[in-house]
Amino acid sequence: MNQKNFFIIISDFRKRHSTSTILLELADNISIKLNKKHVVLILFVDFSKAFDCVNHNILCKKLENYFFFDRSAVSLINNYFSCRSQFVSLGGINSEILFVHCGVPQGSLLGPLLFSLYINDLPLVLADSHCRLYADDAQFFISGPVSKINSLIAKLNDDLDGILFWSKRNCLKLNQNKTKAMVISSQNIELDCLPKIKMNNHTIHFVDKIKNLGLFFNNRGTWITHIQHITKKVYFLLRKLWKISSYLEEWIKRKIVVALIMPHFTYCDVVFGSMSVGELDCLKSVFNSCTRFVTNRRKFDHISDVSKNILGFTLENFLNFRSIIFIKKIMLQLVPSYLSDKLQMGRSTRNVNITIPRHSSKQRHLSFFVKIPTLWNSLPIYIKSENNLKNI
Secondary structure (H helix, E strand, O other), rough: OOOOHHHHHHHOOOOOHHHEEEEEEEHHHHHHHHHHHEEEEEEEEEEEEEEHOOOHHHHHHHHOOOOOOOOOHHHHHHHOOOEEEEEEEEEEEEOOOOEEOOOOOOOOOOHHHHHHHHOOOOHOOOOOEEEEEEEEEEEEEEEEHHHHHHHHHHHHHHHHHHHHHHHOOOOOOOOOOOEEEEEEEOOOOOOOHHOEEEOOOOOOOOOOOOEEEOOEEEOOOOOOOHHHHHHHHHHHHHHHHHHHHHHHHHHHHHHHHHHHHHHHHOHHHHHHOOHHHHHHHHHHHHHHHHHHHHHOOOOOOOOOOHHHOOOOHHHHHHHHHHHHHHHHHHHHOOOOHHHHOOOOOOOOOOOOOOOOOOOOOOOHHHOOOOOOOHHOOOOOHHHHHHOHHHHO
């Protein structure tokens, strides 16, 4: 087993694992590389209809030979796939029945798990790249000094050949048009001067931003692109809600905002919480519009007296509170080990302090594993010693 990628292989559809945990791990690795003034090359690979292309025979062989399922279990799963059919019914008219010879049943409990087992050995074909897998979302990245970027691209191309070979052997097809590459660097890099990344003689295009498991990454390693996405979504919803605002009482509007709008602020907030002051100001501005909607204030009215009406906190304190809870979960090992391994406790068990990683860049200073431990260390000891999350 390739130990370098082992924890990545099993990072989806498991207890205590989520998109937030794997994205936080990826974002932290990127910030570490940028702190060293390295460049990060990421390849975002897209599989065409991945769940529908799983070969049943190959899957059963992997379950028996790779995961050591006993033959009765493999036979049971093989029977689970056998004699499946599908048809379309519209207006009382049914299409011809077709038998399903490949794929895992989508919407089923077993489907995602079986697909994860099927794709589990993909990272083993990599020679130099690191892999992050979450179901059929796959990212491969490599990093190093900017001066060696041509060599890094050559290594990424070699690994891409391995990925293509694995895909053909496992009856999966890579979508060349949806597969994208990104160069993340704190320095300006002329992309047109770089060697091409090729997939079956098809050039993979470099992009400045990309949506990765619902979170927008950009080529600077900042979160302004995701903040702009949140802003667009929230203002769209508020424009719709303002039309019925006069018919709703304040407590109802508060519930609507919490239920419909706050999920845009809180999805993966521990990841993009490492935003700059300017990015935070943008987020505060759109949240202030939510407050004005709830309290029926006009566009330029002051809202300092009602800034806590929605959450009981200001937005900044609310996000910090959620990050404090998350870092406590890491300390209690309620998250994957690839996050808990990043925390180093101080020598004194009495103070319950976290050792702050050494860093030199402002961007690394704002990252989760630097910013939140600093905030944690400033808390009173009685809070840091509390192991019941409900009491924090």
